[in-house]
Amino acid sequence: MKIRVTINGKSYSHDVEPRLLLIHYLREVVGLTGSHVGCETSLCGACTVELNGKAVKSCTMFAVQADGASVVTVEGLATDGKLHPVQEAFWNEHGLQCGFCTPGMIMASKQILDRTPKPTEEEIRHGLEGNVCRCTGYQHIVNAVKAAAAGAGK
Amino acid sequence: MATTMTQTETFVGKRVRRREDPRLITGTATYVEDIQMPGMHYAVIVRSPHAAARIRSIKTKQAEAAPGVVAVYTGKDTERVGPVPCGASLPGLRVPHHHVLATDRVYFVGHPVAVVVATDRYLARDAADLVEVDYDVLPAVADPEKALAKGAPAVHPEWPDNTAFTFHQEGGDVDKAFAEADLVVKQRMTSQRLIPMALETRGVVAEWRGADRQLNLYTSTQIPHLVRTLVAQMLSLEENRMRVVTPEVGGGFGSKLNVYAEEALMGFVAMKINKPVKWIESRRENFLCTIHGRGHVDYYEVAAKRDGTILGIKLKIIQDLGAYHQLLTPAIPTLSVLMMPGLYKTKNVRADIVGVFTNCMPTDAYRGAGRPEATHGIERMVDLLADELKMDPAEIRLKNFVGKDEFPYATATGLMYDSGDYAAPLKKALEIVGYQKLRQEQIEARKQGKWMGIGISTYGEICAIGPSPATPAGGWESATVKIEPSGKVTVMTGACPHGQGEETTFAQITADELGVGLDDVLVIRGDTAIVQYGIGTFGSRATAIGGTALYFALQDLKAKIKKFGAMLLESEDVTFSAGQVTCNRTGKSKSLQEIAGASYRALKLPPETEPGLLATRFWEPPNFTFPFGAHIVVSDIDGETGQIKIRRYVAVDDCGNMINPLLVDGQVHGGVAQGLGQALWEQVVYDDNGQLVTGELMDYAVPRAHMMPWIENDHTTTPSPVNPLGVKGVGEAGTIGCSPAVVNSVVDALSPLGVRHIDMPLTPEKIWKLIAGGN
Secondary structure, three states, X not given: OEEEEEEOOEEEEEEOOOOOEHHHHHHHHOOOOOOOOOOOOOOOOOOXXXXXXXXXXXXXXXXXXXXXXXXXXXXXXXXXXXXXXXXXXXXXXXXXXXXXXXXXXXXXHHHHHHHOOOOOHHHHHXXXXXXXXXXXXXXXXHHHHHHHHHHHOO | OXXXXXXXXXXXXXXXXXXXXXXXXXXXXXXXXXXXXXXXXXXXXXXXXXXXXXXEEEEOHHHHOOOOEEEEEEOOOOOOOOOOOOOOOOOOOOOOOOOOOOOOEEOXXXXXXXXXXXXXXXXXXXXXXXXXXXXXXXXXXXXXXXXXXOOOOOOOOOOOOOEEEEEEEEEOOHHHHHHHOOEEEEEEEEEOXXXXXXXXXXXXXXXXXXXXXXXXXXXXXXXXXXXXXXXXXXXXXXXXXXXXXXXXXXXXXXXXXXXXXXHHHHHXXXXXXXXXXXXXXXXXXXXXXXXXXXXXXXXXXXEEOOOOOEEEEEEEEEEEEEOOOOOOHHHHHHHHHHOOOOOEOOOOEEEEEEEEEOOOOOEOOOOOOOHHHHHHHHHHHHHHHHHHHOOOHHHHHHHHXXXXXXXXXXXXXXXXXXXXXXXXXXXXXXXXXXXXXXXXXXXXXXXXXXXXXXXXXXXXXXXXXXXXXXXXXXXXXXXXXXXXXXXXXXXXXXXXXXXXXXXXXXXXXXXXXXXXXXXXXXXXXOEOOOOOOOOOOOOOXXXXXHHHHHHHHHHHHHHHHHHHHHHHHOOOOEXXXXXXEEEOXXXXXXXXXXXHHHHHHOOOXXXXXXXOXXXXXXXXXXXXXXXXXXXXXXXXXXXXXXOEEEEXXXXXXXXXXXXXXXXXXXXXXXXXXXXXXXXXXXXXXXXXXXXXXXXXXXXXXXXXXHHOOOEEEEEOOOOOOOOOOOEOXXXXXXXXXXXXXXXXXXXXXXXXXXXXXXXXXXXXXXXXXXXXXXX
16 A cells, blocks of 8 residues: 655655554664664563654554554654754653663653643653653653753753 | 764763664564575475474475475475584483474474475465374373373383483582571472563574575574584585574564574575575464473472571572473573582582473573572572571671671682672662662561561572583673774674673773764674674673683784884884874874774884784683672562552662673563563463463563563672673573572561461462462
8 A cells, every 4th residue: 555654754655564563664674763663562662752743653554554643663753963952852861771662752742742841740740650660660760851851851 | 985983082981872773663674583694585494383203294395385385394305404503511411302394293392393484475474384294192291290100101112101310419518517507497389381482583594605605594593603603514414614693683582582493594595496485484483493491390498507507508499491302491490509609608518400301391590590590599498597597688698698707708619709799779779769768668567467578589699601611502692893094993702792891881892992982883793794793682791701701802903003002103112092193202103094094004003013003912811700689679468469569679780890780781671571571470381281371462461661660770790700891690690589589578577377388380370379379
């Protein structure tokens, strides 16, 4: 099936198998390997991308379902060589260790802040429920989201 | 060209943000699954759905004829591939032959039976369903105590008692200690099977360059060099014809401190089809077929005097080994025995281990590896003893600690504790948490029918694993430092960090020693074609041993730099500091960049000195290191639901000197999360037929952000005398210190009901039943 998708502001057109998952389309057809596959069942969130402004798990969506949509992946966050404030905050606050969950975690964090610019700690933790990190115990991730929120208010 | 800045700013001890992060936060890092090669093929493994069965036949014709399929291999094809290695040796150890693909029998659910190779990942998966395996299903046993019972199904028919080994260790005079005791407390407790669950599953890309007889293996491992040595052996390939590359590794926690069947199998496939092949483990496979941790049933007895003095400890461990030995499987419970006295002075200990085969995935090293089990045991027992004697749990600990003036301290289990002040973190944690006030509050809370508990755990651990005699494959670590002609510094470490951050901490050490900036240093790891032989990252060893190897290599280089500086300055009276050699008489100096240039240009050389600036050191540690600390948990329990809410979590850890306290805190947080996972939520459940019931993240409860309490970190600092950096290691501390503090807190909360012990995980169901039953 022919699909047309805007990814990180750039338009792509491909003929794909109807059963091709969006995550495999992004990683293997488009070549954006930042989003990861951690569980194939929507439970870990490593594949989180933004689809028409909403965070989605790209491992349980077909590429054809993204036809006509606008997708943002972690690779699309930095602009003109400048990190997105959430990326910068993850770096400053040591919000990552092995880094495998990080692209999904950053996309989920961005979503929290898009919806709630000044989240409470509870709102941050609740917002990150769908993303598993096995390294950090989440504390520095929570700090990163707080720092990004504080920075955006300046 | 960028110049190498010489500077006086130092970095060790500072909360420096990590140098590995830019690639990770931008999605540009390369993990195994990100590797693409022209002509790449994909492998899918057909696995046994039964825990025990004879294989009557395997039909592969249909799968072979499926679109895109280039080959299907079964156990018959791989018979000449060597067995999956067990590196541990114990007297009388029974070692089953562990084929990479099952031959005539399967021993656990997930046992690899065939591999399907196709041009496309989806087509390989389709064809895997077309492989027909005819099984004659046999009775299985999944519980270690049931496996020891008479008449239990034999996991391996040649050993009907299911016993892989027994192990006995004794120190002091245990019988005398127990005879003289005023009281003996006894408890059976379990340390349940856990799934390490690194977020990146395992994965392998194998590329065979036939004309060169060269196998390139990209694998997500903690031990690239050992994988090279052992997989080359399995494939009968010359070791120097094999290159193992460990790109970014998405977490390990011990689960990638191993050599797996699939690593050799992909090498085999690549050599057969003469094309690159990729295999990426699914999450379900990861739960079924990557090693599990823990799996203990422990029987404790502690003898004591009425004043609380611990006289002796007896321990029987029943270790669930699973169906095979992976790399270190049988060795893990022996670490529990070494650590069984904890931080306490008793010299009389007796331990017996029975290692039991079950029709399950093998257990092996998972974060803490034997030490969380031992710490959980002794810390629960000390609380039981305090309860029996109506003593305060803090007081009984302070009474029995090895004193700070008794180091180095020889333990009853043959260890030599390097340095310590065990009371210090406990006192600090008690102060931070406000212990006396909380005890007052607890009295009031109980009057109001509230369930509030305070739990203490004071842990010790064996880190910097470890001197070579204590390890199966060498306990040293290596480092090479090259100062390039421009003065830029390249470090190659034999350690293999996979999230711990040594690209940063090793740059901090290097920058300080050489007086250069962090940006002047590049740390390379994880490629056997680039890095000298190394051991890898596990057992909280990378900084304590790998960092020390680096430190000594830097000392060698500094001596050489000084020689070149003296020659250039035409003076013997020189000092090297802040990145330059200075003549003490004239005050004239030469920068590191000038010296490096001169050393490679080599127009003139100091006496008996070779050109260039390169040094390699392999450092063998004289001892382990022994970090310690105190964790305190305050919990409130909802009597209606059995839900446990952790109100406070205080962690005071002493890991010796800290190279980067920001990263130390991160290690503690992650460790505590895994300890809390064990204490409250996580458990592997196999049913009686050996089916894995907790086979997905839906059923296996890893901690998520909203489940974690805020962790209040603090530290005491007792440098280790074992290495010149004074570091001890911190990767496993959180996990080891955590679970007994949580369980002690909850048992404390429920103690008015007469509750003495609860086995992990402390599910709301268990807690609710205790409260409902008690009321």
